[in-house]
Amino acid sequence: MNDIVTIFPRRTMDTRHIPRRIRLLILIAGAAGLLAACGGASSEPTTVEVSAVDFAFEDLPATVAAGSTLTLTNNAEKELHELVALRLPDDENRSAADIVANPGDVVSLFPSVETVLIAPPGEDGVPVVGTGTLTEPGRYLIICAIPTGADPGEYLAAAAESEGGPPDVPGGPPHFINGMYGEITVEG
Numbered sequence: 001m002n003d004i005v006t007i008f009p010r011r012t013m014d015t016r017h018i019p020r021r022i023r024l025l026i027l028i029a030g031a032a033g034l035l036a037a038c039g040g041a042s043s044e045p046t047t048v049e050v051s052a053v054d055f056a057f058e059d060l061p062a063t064v065a066a067g068s069t070l071t072l073t074n075n076a077e078k079e080l081h082e083l084v085a086l087r088l089p090d091d092e093n094r095s096a097a098d099i100v101a102n103p104g105d106v107v108s109l110f111p112s113v114e115t116v117l118i119a120p121p122g123e124d125g126v127p128v129v130g131t132g133t134l135t136e137p138g139r140y141l142i143i144c145a146i147p148t149g150a151d152p153g154e155y156l157a158a159a160a161e162s163e164g165g166p167p168d169v170p171g172g173p174p175h176f177i178n179g180m181y182g183e184i185t186v187e188g
Contacts, residue, residue, distance in 0.1 A: 043065050043187070044065055045064075045065045045066065045067030045068045045069070046064065046065065046068050046069075047068070047069045047070075047071060048060075048061060048064060048068055048069070048070050048071070049071050049073065050070055050071065050072050050073070050083060051072075051073050051074075051075050052072060052073065052074045052075060052076060052081035052082075052083070052119060052125075052144065052180075053075050053076055054076045054078075054079050055079075055144070055148075055175050055178040055179050055180040056179060056180055057083065057142060057144075057180065057181075057182045058075075060142060060182045060184060061184065062183075062184065062185065063184065063185045063186075063187055064134065064184060064185075064186055064187070065186070065187055066134065066135055066136070066137050066186050066187065066188045067133065067134075067135055068133070068134055068186070069131065069132045069133045069134075070083060070085065070115065070117065070132045070133075070134065071117070071124070071125065071132060072117040072118075072119050072124070072125030072132075073119060073123075073124050073125065074119035074120060074121055074122060074123055074124075074125065075122070076121050076122075077121055077122065078121055078152075079121060079146070079148070079149075079150075079152075079175070080118070080119070080120055080121065080146050080150060080152035080155055080156070081118075081119055081125075081144050081146060081175065081180070082116055082117060082118040082119070082125070082128075082144050082145065082146055083115075083116070083117045083125065083142060083144065084113060084115075084116050084142070084143050084144065084145055085113070085114040085115045085116075085130075085134060085140045085141075085142055085184070086106075086109040086110070086112050086113055086114070086140060086141045086142075086143065087112040087114050087136060087138055087139075087140055088109070088112070088138065088139040088140060088141055089112075090138060092139065095183070096141055096142075096181050096182060096183040097181075099141055100141075100143065100176050100177070100181045103174070103176075103177065106141070106143065106145075106176065109141060113129055113130075114130055114134055114135075114136070114140065115127060115129055115130030115131065115132050115133070115134070116128045116129035116130065117132055118156075118159075120152050120156070121152060128159070134184070134186045135186075136186065136188075137186050137187055137188030138185070138186055139183060139184075139185050139186075140183065140184050140185070140186060141181065141182075141183060142181060142182040142183065142184055143174075143175075143176040143180065143181045144174070144175035144176055144180040144181070145166070145174040145175065145176060146171075146174065146175050147169060147170070147171025147172055147173070147174060147175075148171055148172035148173055148174070148175060148177075148178060149170075149171045149172050150169050150170065150171035151169070151170075154169050154170075155167055155169050155171075
């Protein structure tokens with residue numbers, strides 16, 4: 001062991017001769033490499049499995065790459081759930097919480113629906129609008145607009161007859177009023 005120390009003596013690197021901005025760039029590059037190695041945001045499209053529970057989305061990432069596909073599994077025992085992805089205007093700066101605080105603002109976004117996945121209790125979701133793939137970069141509001149307490153079978157039957165509009169079924173406020181909303185940014 002002493003022979004190795006003699007051949008390769010311990011030395012600390014003197015970095016005083018390296019310009020400060022270069023040292024900073026080296027530090028940033030190293031940190032970026034660590035983030036990538038630890039599972040930082042991927043720039044490649046992926047499939048994201050989102051779970052619905054009463055009344056929240058689980059496993060909804062903050063960011064995904066453009067072209068990523070969302071899937072939905074409903075882990076609730078009684079409530080029907082959906083995942084509605086609404087593309088927010090580029091000049092919209094409010095948080096998801098601020099937007100859903102005014103249901104009229106949410107309704108005004110419905111022309112910007114990118115995808116809708118619906119899932120009965122204990123089942124995987126199926127796309128009813130779009131395919132679940134988010135292709136356009138930007139911010140998306142993710143909501144469930146199913147009325148609280150709506151009968152799943154009655155809702156699905158009414159949806160099949162509604163010709164694209166929201167079904168008119170008895171129930172309470174939409175799930176997003178109870179906290180079932182989120183936000184995702186699609187990076188291009």
